[in-house]
Amino acid sequence: MNEVSAPELGGQVAAEWVSVEGKQATLTVPFAVTDESLQPLQQHAVLGQWQWQKQIKVAKLRNSQPDLPMTFGxxxxxxxxxxxxxxxxxxxxxxxxxxxxxxxxxxxxxxxxxxxxxxxxxxxxxxxxxxxxxxxxxxxxxxxxxxxxxxxxxxxxxxxxxxxxxxxxxxxxxxxxxxxxxxxxxxxxxxxxxxxxxxxxxxxxxxxxxxxxxxxxxxxxxxxxxxxxxxxxxxxxxxxxxxxxxxxxxxxxxxxxxxxxxxxxxxxxxxxxxxxxxxxxxxxxxxxxxxxxxxxxxxxxxxxxxxxxxxxxxxxxxxxxxxxxxxx
Ligand SMILES: Nc1ncnc2c1ncn2[C@@H]1O[C@H](COP(=O)(O)OP(=O)(O)OP(=O)(O)O)[C@@H](O)[C@H]1O
The missing domain is CATH 3.40.50.300 (P-loop containing nucleotide triphosphate hydrolases)
Structure with missing residues (x-):
């Protein structure tokens, strides 16, 4: 994964975002991305052999007033x-x-x-x-x-x-x-x-x-x-x-x-x-x-x-x- 350059994903693809099952590979990203973000993976000589799909699991980030209730991501x-x-x-x-x-x-x-x-x-x-x-x-x-x-x-x-x-x-x-x-x-x-x-x-x-x-x-x-x-x-x-x-x-x-x-x-x-x-x-x-x-x-x-x-x-x-x- 280290060699996949993906600027839209913030640089390189983190290995923990990827899971593979048979010919199906899933990229689970902790922030919203477009489907085009999959392109570096789809176009990669080796990784491109898998069928890639995107999944978004947005990370809930710390907010600036931690004493207030945080019901949203x-x-x-x-x-x-x-x-x-x-x-x-x-x-x-x-x-x-x-x-x-x-x-x-x-x-x-x-x-x-x-x-x-x-x-x-x-x-x-x-x-x-x-x-x-x-x-x-x-x-x-x-x-x-x-x-x-x-x-x-x-x-x-x-x-x-x-x-x-x-x-x-x-x-x-x-x-x-x-x-x-x-x-x-x-x-x-x-x-x-x-x-x-x-x-x-x-x-x-x-x-x-x-x-x-x-x-x-x-x-x-x-x-x-x-x-x-x-x-x-x-x-x-x-x-x-x-x-x-x-x-x-x-x-x-x-x-x-x-x-x-x-x-x-x-x-x-x-x-x-x-x-x-x-x-x-x-x-x-x-x-x-x-x-x-x-x-x-x-x-x-x-x-x-x-x-x-x-x-x-x-x-x-x-x-x-x-x-x-x-x-x-
Ligand atoms: N990029 C754009 N192209 C064309 N029209 C635009 C564009 N951006 C905004 N407008 C139009 O400009 C007007 C003002 O936009 P908007 O209401 O979003 O501004 P605002 O900064 O929220 O205004 P307010 O100060 O009233 O809150 C609207 O009629 C909107 O349709």
């Missing part, structure tokens, strides 16, 4: 220093990609100032159901457990909440939802780095944080504030996702860096954290979010869909290896 918060950079779009697509890769995924919309997950994932046609013990039953959308203030309050009602009320409501949404057993819970944070965000970062058992930014200077400055906030409360950063990196002209293929170029990469390098992905501005992505038709399910071979899957894979991989390294 891994809580990933998605934040942005600045509004409108595509944080909710990233949260939705990361959740969808991780689910497609074989993980059990939940999605919590903690963005009280604009709970758009309910709109993007749908499910607003019927009220949220409750158990006998008054626990909320999340909506099941494309096999993802989803809860959002958007299912509970009228649009506009939550935006006037003050800090303590907002963070209290969000913690309740987190704690009082019957999530079931999850590998990853993606939390779409409110934009910014104020009291509500700081309280949430401290109160939720966060395994890792992602900062979403556009390459624009003004957005990058806010992204750095987000990085500083997570560092301050000792929440490990998984990396940066640069959204709206460029616009690819459908007619001539020219790539126009509308918001500047490589800003996310620069900030990632400066802070020594991974750049998890660079997503272009894509009309179909916006349409899919407006029309509740998941883009990566409809166009899995589209270059952006492939980048979304690669981003989800890097996220899961970095989270796993980072935490492994920290615990040694």
């Amino acid at each position: 891994n809580v990933i918060v998605v934040s942005s220093g600045k509004g409108g950079v595509g944080k909710s779009s990233v949260s939705v697509n990361l959740a969808l990609a991780l689910q497609q890769m074989g993980a059990k995924v939940g999605l919590l919309d903690a963005d009280i100032y604009g709970p758009s997950i309910a709109t993007m994932m749908g499910g607003q046609d019927s009220p949220l159901e409750f158990t006998e013990n008054n626990k909320m039953l999340p909506k099941q959308r494309w096999d993802i457990a989803v809860n959002s203030l958007g299912y509970l309050v009228q649009p506009g009602d939550a935006t006037i909440w003050r800090g303590p009320m907002a963070s209290g409501a969000l913690q309740q949404l987190f704690n009082d939802t019957r999530w079931g057993s999850l590998d990853y819970l993606i939390v779409d944070m409110p934009p910014g780095t104020g009291d509500v965000q700081l309280t949430l970062a401290q109160k939720l058992p966060v395994t890792g944080a992602i900062v979403v930014t556009t390459p624009q200077t003004i957005a990058l400055a806010d992204a750095e504030k987000g990085i500083a906030m997570f560092n301050k409360v000792s929440v490990p950063l998984v990396g940066i996702i640069e959204n709206m990196s460029y616009f690819s002209c459908p007619s001539c293929g020219h790539e126009e860096p509308i918001f500047g170029s490589e800003g996310g990469l620069r900030v990632a390098k400066e802070h020594n954290i991974p750049l998890l992905g660079q997503w272009p501005l894509q009309r179909q992505l916006r349409e899919s979010l407006d029309g509740q038709q998941p883009f990566i399910r409809q166009h899995p071979e589209h270059p952006l869909a492939r980048e979304i899957f690669a981003t989800a894979q890097r996220t899961a991989r970095h989270l796993y290896f980072q935490r492994q390294a920290e615990s040694q």
Whole structure:
């Protein structure tokens, strides 16, 4: 196994991930990976003689607040220093990609100032159901457990909440939802780095944080504030996702860096954290979010869909290896 180079799996294939029965070989990976990760094994001169299949058994990683109950495998918060950079779009697509890769995924919309997950994932046609013990039953959308203030309050009602009320409501949404057993819970944070965000970062058992930014200077400055906030409360950063990196002209293929170029990469390098992905501005992505038709399910071979899957894979991989390294 030592000689199999598999960057998507974090380097080499660990021998303990492999089990063989007759002509069937199974790769059991402790983080979400795409089926393409099997390629180095399938294409290997000797190992390629077996029929390879993938199995995901996501490792439950230590969270940053060990005194809090940890009912999920891994809580990933998605934040942005600045509004409108595509944080909710990233949260939705990361959740969808991780689910497609074989993980059990939940999605919590903690963005009280604009709970758009309910709109993007749908499910607003019927009220949220409750158990006998008054626990909320999340909506099941494309096999993802989803809860959002958007299912509970009228649009506009939550935006006037003050800090303590907002963070209290969000913690309740987190704690009082019957999530079931999850590998990853993606939390779409409110934009910014104020009291509500700081309280949430401290109160939720966060395994890792992602900062979403556009390459624009003004957005990058806010992204750095987000990085500083997570560092301050000792929440490990998984990396940066640069959204709206460029616009690819459908007619001539020219790539126009509308918001500047490589800003996310620069900030990632400066802070020594991974750049998890660079997503272009894509009309179909916006349409899919407006029309509740998941883009990566409809166009899995589209270059952006492939980048979304690669981003989800890097996220899961970095989270796993980072935490492994920290615990040694
Ligand atoms: N890569 C993209 N290509 C095209 N449209 C996008 C892309 N990313 C986001 N959008 C669109 O941009 C708008 C803002 O995105 P989104 O709501 O995800 O941002 P946000 O950062 O969560 O905003 P808020 O600050 O309100 O929470 C949405 O209409 C979304 O469909």
